Structures are given as structure tokens and as C-alpha cells.
Amino acid sequence: MYRKILITTDGSAVSSKTACAGVAFAAQMQAEVLVLFVAQEYQYPIYVEIVPPSYPSEDDYRAAMLQAGEEHTRTVVQACQQHSLPCRAMTAFAEHTALKIVEVAEQQQCDLIFMGSHGRSGWGQLLLGSVTNKVLSHTRIPVLVHRLIKEPDSK
Structure with a gap:
């Protein structure tokens, strides 16, 4: 049914568990996986001249974020390899994470976005996380929102 699935991760324990569930789902579909980490754009300090x-x-910031993206996506890529799924990891930079997720999904012709109900900002929110909510309201691509029953250990 789905041929190419975008799985998002922000590096948090919640996001990692969700990404693993996304790989298991992709394996059932024998779908290609694109795993995406979105880093914030570089911010110049505005408080000093x-x-x-x-x-x-x-340049140092971008290099550090590319390294972080590689680390955050590594487990998803390895899980895909274990399932013999084609997988590609990508780090993107944006001020607005949700809009970048939608943009990448459209550009890469993904037919499903798989993401968690909560990420880094997490469990303090009553309903959906703000990024997830914005993705849902800005895309026409189907979004599968995965919800963990309890917060994972942050080990």
C-alpha cells in the first residue's frame, strides 16, 4: 500500500521508540524508508554587537548538527538494514520543523509520514505535540501518528 515512508526523529527517547515502530510498520509494507532529522537554523546572537x-x-554549528543528525538517524538506518529495507537518512535545516517535514515529504514523493504524537517537548502537552499538530494541518500526505503508552526510560 505504501511505497515510501518518511519517519521523523528528533533524537529523544520518545522519538527513537516511535522511529523503531515506524520501521516495523515499513517492514510490513516492504516500503522504502526516508528518516529525517530537522535541525534549527543557525541563530546569530542578537543580544550583543x-x-x-x-x-x-x-560552519561549526552546521557541522555539529549534521553530526547530531547522523547519530539520531543511525539506529533507524540499522533497523532498516536488519529488515532488508531500502533506507536513506537526511538532515535538514529549518526555522519551522513541521513545515520542513511536509516540504521534504512532498519533494521526496513520500506517500506516508510516520511520526510520534510527542517529541522533545513531550509529555507535558495534553493533546498532540505542536510539531505533529502542525504537520497534520499543513499536509495532504497521510500521517500516521504513533502514540507510546508510557514515556520510555531516557537511558
């Missing part, structure tokens, strides 16, 4: 020497450069 001169950038402090300890503040990372834009």
Missing part, C-alpha cells in the same frame, strides 16, 4: 569568541561559527 560583536559575536563572542566562544560562540560557534555558522
Whole structure:
């Protein structure tokens, strides 16, 4: 039914558990997986006139976020390999995470977005997480929202 599934991750324990569930779902469909980590755009300090020497450069920040993206997506890629599923990992930069998820899903011709009901901002929210809610309201691509019954250990 689904041929290409976008699975999102933000590196949190909740998101990692959700991504593993997404791989299991993709395995049932024998679908290709695109795993996506969205990093925030580089922000210049607005509170000073001169950038402090300890503040990372834009290049250093991008390199660190690309490394973080690789680390956050690694377990999903490995899970796909265990299921013999084609998989590609991607790190994108954006001010608005939800809009970037929708944009990537459309550009990469995904026919399903698989994401958690909550991510980093997590369990303090009563309903859906803000990113999930925004993705649902901005895309025409089907979205499967995975909800964990309890918060995973952060080990």
C-alpha cells in the first residue's frame, strides 16, 4: 500500500521508540524508508554587537548538527538494514520543523509520514505535540501518528 515512508526523529527517547515502530510498520509494507532529522537554523546572537569568541561559527554549528543528525538517524538506518529495507537518512535545516517535514515529504514523493504524537517537548502537552499538530494541518500526505503508552526510560 505504501511505497515510501518518511519517519521523523528528533533524537529523544520518545522519538527513537516511535522511529523503531515506524520501521516495523515499513517492514510490513516492504516500503522504502526516508528518516529525517530537522535541525534549527543557525541563530546569530542578537543580544550583543560583536559575536563572542566562544560562540560557534555558522560552519561549526552546521557541522555539529549534521553530526547530531547522523547519530539520531543511525539506529533507524540499522533497523532498516536488519529488515532488508531500502533506507536513506537526511538532515535538514529549518526555522519551522513541521513545515520542513511536509516540504521534504512532498519533494521526496513520500506517500506516508510516520511520526510520534510527542517529541522533545513531550509529555507535558495534553493533546498532540505542536510539531505533529502542525504537520497534520499543513499536509495532504497521510500521517500516521504513533502514540507510546508510557514515556520510555531516557537511558
